[in-house]
Each structure stands twice: as structure tokens, then as C-alpha cells.
Amino acid sequence: MFERILLVVLPVFLITALGYFVAKRSKPDFDVINRLGIDVFGPMLVFGALAGKDFHIADYWTLSAAMVLSIALSGAAGWVLARGMRQSSLTWMPPIMFGNSGNLGIPMALLAFGDGALPPTIVLFMISFCLQFVVCAWLLDRDVSLWSIWKVPTVMATLAGCLVSLAHIQIWSPVIESTQMVGKMAVALNTFALGVRLVDIDFKRWHEGVIGGVARPLIGGGLSAGVAYLLGLSPLATSLLILFGAMPPGITNFILAERYNQEPHKVASIVLIGNAMSIVVLPLALTFVLR
Template identity: 25%
Template sequence: MSLVYPLIPIILPIILCAAIGVFWVRLRQPFDHDFVRVLVLSVGTPALIVGTLGKTEISAAQLQHVLYASMCMLGFSALFAALSCVILRVDLRSFLVPLVFGNFGNMGLPLCLFAFGEEGLAIGLGIFLITTIVHFSLGAAILSGKAMVKGVLSSPIIYAGAIACVLILNHWSLPLALQNTLSLLGGLAIPLMLITLGVSLGSLKLHAAGKSIGLGVLRLVVGLAGGFAAVYFLNLEGVERKVLLLQSATPVAVFNYLLAMQYKREADVVAGMVVSSTLISFISIPVLLYFLGV
């Protein structure tokens, strides 16, 4: 019990918020996915990025290091995922993306906040920013077979990241009224992300169970292996190391299911990967947090 008790304040809020979404679906209450998605991606998350990075004591060098580390994590994860797909003889084009891109937003950001505070959230946001750009550009291009530059450039998250970088590089602070406004708007992002995660999990069906569970477990292994390779290659220490490893261990992102549906890439199996990897992560992530000394 002494090993589990310190992790309860980190894991329990995530489980309870996601459970609201699950029960919401079970009670057959309406949930406008498109409205919530647009609200979170266009208002809540950009406000969270600018508001958090704009007030957190993170240097330009540290932010650059975090972005570089994120790219390394994705690169190593992609290498391990591609090798796994070849060895297991599964369709590389359908499963490379869901194996590489974890739930860095809906689950990763709350974990970073509850485990490591504002500094952890700031680093987690840097990881989320770069992985989101790559996911919806290169990742979508792999699934669709064509470049997706226009879609990326239309995302408010990209511009929020640019504004945050300008603030950090110039050591600027936002006016208090604007900072408070961003804090209010950014505050809605994480709860809505978790409730949406729960709604999605409650709505998805587990198809091709054996294959889905196997690939779901593989995502957790590939992601964490990519994280460890990145921290070893870059010799990361401290909170940066812990946050990168925590983000790398997140389960398959729900967005992978949406993209698989859009581009007709074995969406049923990807849905099963989301469900199975998320359920397993409620055990694997507490183990990782204990390993990280949280």
C-alpha cells in the first residue's frame, strides 16, 4: 500500500474524469464530439500553451532541448515500430502511426501536471506541441498518401506555440488581465480532454481482440523504448527525462482512430488498440511513475 498511496493523487483524478465520460455514454446523454474537439483544439489548448509556457520559468535553450528530444523520441519510436511491423507482418502504412503517436494530450498532459507540477506541464506541452505538428502532417500523410501541410498550418495550436516561443525568447510577460483570461480558458482543456477520452473509450468496440490487444501492448513497449533511447542518446536528466519517459509511455491516442476512419486504415483494429492500451496503461503508468521516483 505504501508503494501505491503516493500515486493515487496523480492517477485517480485521471480515472475519475475519464469515468465521467464513460458513464455519460452509458447514460445515453448527448455529446457533441465535433464541438468539443474544436473547442479544445482551437481555444482551450492554445490558451493552455500560451498561458503556461508564457508564465513558466523555462529558458529558450531548455524549450529547444525539449523540442529536439521530442523529435528524437518520435524517431526512435518510428524505427522500433517499423521493425516490429515488418517482423510481425502487419500493414506498415496502417499501423505505423498508431504505434508511434501516444495520447500525449488527453492523458499525457494531466499526468505531467499532477506528477511534476507547472514545470512538468510546461515540458509536457512542448512535447505535445511538436508531436501534434508531426502527427497531423507526416502522420496524416502516411495514412492518406499525400501531403497535409495546409491542415497543419490552419491549426491554432501551431500559432499558439509560435507566440509562446516569442514570449520565451524575449523574456516577455503577458499583461495580468490577459494571463488570467488565458488561465481560465486553458483550464477547460485538460478536464474536457479527459472526459472526451472517457466518452471515446465508452463508445469504441473491441474488434479483432487478439490483434488489437497485441498491437496495443506493442504501442506501450515501442513508445517507452523510444523514450529510453532518446533520454540515453541525449543524456537527459531531471524533470525533462521523467516527463519525456512519461509521455512516451502513454497509450494509443484517440486521434489515431479518427484518422484511421477517415483514411479507411483498419479502424476497427485501431479502436481496439486505443481501448486495450489505455486500460493496460492504468497499470503500466503507475509502475513507471514508481520507477521514476514520483
């Protein structure tokens, strides 16, 4: 068991460490690469998985409902946590609701359960990603037009992939293969980008980061386990749901907090320190889901 956990976590942490040391040493301009990951590689990964001939979205309705319910319950728990600390619920709810499904969730799931876990993994990722933009935009700016969310490339890729799957449209195999090849670049690139982001950790707010780093996996993982039991998910679906629930706060939480000016420095500490703490938290989560 210990060896298997090492085989899962070490590649992810080594790529993250590489990104950290490269950024620390040379301070590269990573904005263009980040934009490509968000606008090109990530959407290709989602579309390639959803439009593949072996994927049938109708098989994942229960898993989708479980993910939505887990996120909603985590949001309620985040509200209670914020009120208990007498802090803004708008600052704390998003990091508790939405984990780092892209940078850590996808590579961890594939390393732990193999390429056969890609379809349900992408389902969990796309639900988390799409809901994050919708919910956070509504929470942080009540005047925002939610109809504009569909213009986000990953959301467009999700809608297109779901349409292809539901309509049983057969995409030419070389097209699917090329999108999947490009999409797989997103897995390593996002993990590397996480290391680059960790250079910006502000330890002046370390206590808030530690609270977020502990609360997010405990709340998310615990509620996901309860939801999986309640809905009677399969062993693989249960393991993936718990693993995604145990992820540290997602990087996108900081990006959205910065966009809407919702205490971005505090959210940055919650997100980045929480991700740094994942070197301890995620092996514990893997021990539980792989047993």
C-alpha cells in the same frame, strides 16, 4: 510510493470513468465539446504556457530534440512490428509513434510533478501534437499540402507562443492569466472525453488492441529512457520523457485514420483498448519514473 502513485492515477481514472458512465447512460452529443477542446481550450493551454513570463523556450532545445528522436525511433519500431505481423505499416506506425499526450500525458505529469512541470510538459505535448499532424498527413496522403498544417489551431498557438518567448515579448498579465485559466479546462475536459470515447470499444479486434496496448508503452517508454540517457537529460526531463513515451496510443490516431480511411476500425481497437489497458500500464510506468 504506492500512496503517491494512487494520488496521481486515481483522479485521472475517476474522471475518465465518469466520462464513460455518463456516455453509457445518456449518450450525449459530445462533438461540440470535443471541437471546443481542440479549437479553443487546447490552443489556449499551449499559448498560455509558452507565452508566460517564466517560460523560456531556449531552455528546452535538448528536451525537444529528445522527443523528436524518441518519436522517430518509435516509428521505426512500429514499422518493424507491422512487417513482423504482416500488416500495414501505415496502420501501425502512427499509434506506436504518438501516445495519448493530451488526454492522459498532461494531467498525469502535472499530478505527478506539480505545476512547475507545466512548461516542459507543454513542450512535449506541442512537439507530439504538431509532428502527429505533419507525419500522419504525409504518411497517409502523399498529395497533402503540409503548408496547410499551420492552420490547425494548436499549431497556430504553438507558433505564436514560441514567437512571444523567443522575442521576449511581455504579454499583459491579465491576458496570460485568462488564457491559462481557459487552457486548464482542457486538462479535465480531455480526460473526461477519453471516457466518452471508451464506450466505442470494439472487442471483435481485441487481440490487435492488446498488442498495441502493450507495444506502445514498452517501445515508447524504453526508447525514451535510452534517448534521455544518451542526451544527458535532467532527472525531471528524463521522467517526463519516459512518462510520455509510456502513454497508450493517442486518440488523434483514430481521428486521422478515419479521415484518410486507413483501416479506421482496426486503429480504433488499437487506440481504445490500449487506453483501457492503461489502468495497469501507467501505474507501472509511474513506479519507474517516481522512484
